[in-house]
Amino acid sequence: MNRSENFESAYVTDVGRVRDHNEDAALSRPDLGLWVVADGMGGHAAGDFASATIVDAASSVGLASSLDDLESRLLERLSRAHFDVALRGAELGGTVGSTVVALMVHGDRWACAWAGDSRLYRLRDSRLERLSRDHTEVQALLAQGTISEAEARTWPRRNVITRAIGVTEDPLCDHVRGDVAAGDVFMLCSDGLTEHLEDFEIAEGLASGQEANAICHHLVGQTLERGASDNVTCVVVRIHLPSASG
Numbered sequence: 146m147n148r149s150e151n152f153e154s155a156y157v158t159d160v161g162r163v164r165d166h167n168e169d170a171a172l173s174r175p176d177l178g179l180w181v182v183a184d185g186m187g188g189h190a191a192g193d194f195a196s197a198t199i200v201d202a203a204s205s206v207g208l209a210s211s212l213d214d215l216e217s218r219l220l221e222r223l224s225r226a227h228f229d230v231a232l233r234g235a236e237l238g239g240t241v242g243s244t245v246v247a248l249m250v251h252g253d254r255w256a257c258a259w260a261g262d263s264r265l266y267r268l269r270d271s272r273l274e275r276l277s278r279d280h281t282e283v284q285a286l287l288a289q290g291t292i293s294e295a296e297a298r299t300w301p302r303r304n305v306i307t308r309a310i311g312v313t314e315d316p317l318c319d320h321v322r323g324d325v326a327a328g329d330v331f332m333l334c335s336d337g338l339t340e341h342l343e344d345f346e347i348a349e350g351l352a353s354g355q356e357a358n359a360i361c362h363h364l365v366g367q368t369l370e371r372g373a374s375d376n377v378t379c380v381v382v383r384i385h386l387p388s389a390s391g
Contacts, residue, residue: 149175152250155358156180156380157365161337161373168192168243169335169378170200177206178215178250180380182263184335186309187234187241195230195243195311202226203247212251216320219247219258223316230311242309245318246277246333248382255325258318260308264339266347268330273348276321280308304336329384334364337377341368357381 152175160167168185170193183199185192202222209215223245234241244261257265262279278284283303286292297303308317330351339347342364350364361379368377 151175151385152178152382153357153385154180154380154382155356155361156182156378157358157361158378159365159369159373159376161376162369163372163374164376166193167376168196169337169376170196171333171378171380172200172203173380173382174204175382177208179203179206179219180248180331180333180382181245182333182335182378182380183243183245183310184261184263184337184376184378185241185243187237187239191233191237191239191241192243194233195241198229199223199226199243199245199310202229209251212249212254212256212322215249215251216256216258219249220316220318223247223258223310223318227310227316234311240312242312244306244335245310248331248333248380250325250382250384253325254322255331256320256322258320260310260316260318261306262304262336262339264334264336266332266334266344266351268332268348268351269326269328271348271352273344273351275344276323278319279306280319281306304340325384327384330360331382331384332360332364333380333382335376335378337373337375338364338368338379340375341371341373341377351381357383 172181183196185196
């Protein structure tokens, strides 16, 4: 069973330097072993509604008996949120939706579910790994070998996402799982952060040894210094499981 003292976590969300309101939302529930970032879209109020609906639904998962149980509970709530967001879009006559990335930890195992381009990273033994894979047009082109990594950085449609909660007929999430190890540092973020920071800079921040809250403020601060053209959200989770296996 999860215990809150097994985790040190924090989050920071900021409107950024350009937008006039924040459509990001985040959840940090170490007592449930659950952390979420949602990045809404659809304009004033609509994007806010979408991301808040996801976070509110996720916060109701309750205490799970296993990782399977936790993931099942989360996916059921994401499905509910999906249809609530889709209904709001129909009422407004436009596209309303939100990306989501969720980290779940139970015992010595973790799982991630995501849709869109909000990301999950892990730093282990000084090595940064991106655990999620963006649902974007540019990622699809990269996977096909149509464009290079260098071209992807400036691709005109690099921010066009191909999946989001509330947009497709049914919620479409990808999933990955793995073992946790004491000392692992996970980071969830919206694309407002990765638009301005390179992976090596994220790795430096996560490896700094600072408390989770300080790391969040540092990474968001760097993003703000570079113009923060979008809302930016960062969640950091450090694992303190003494019995975890690598």
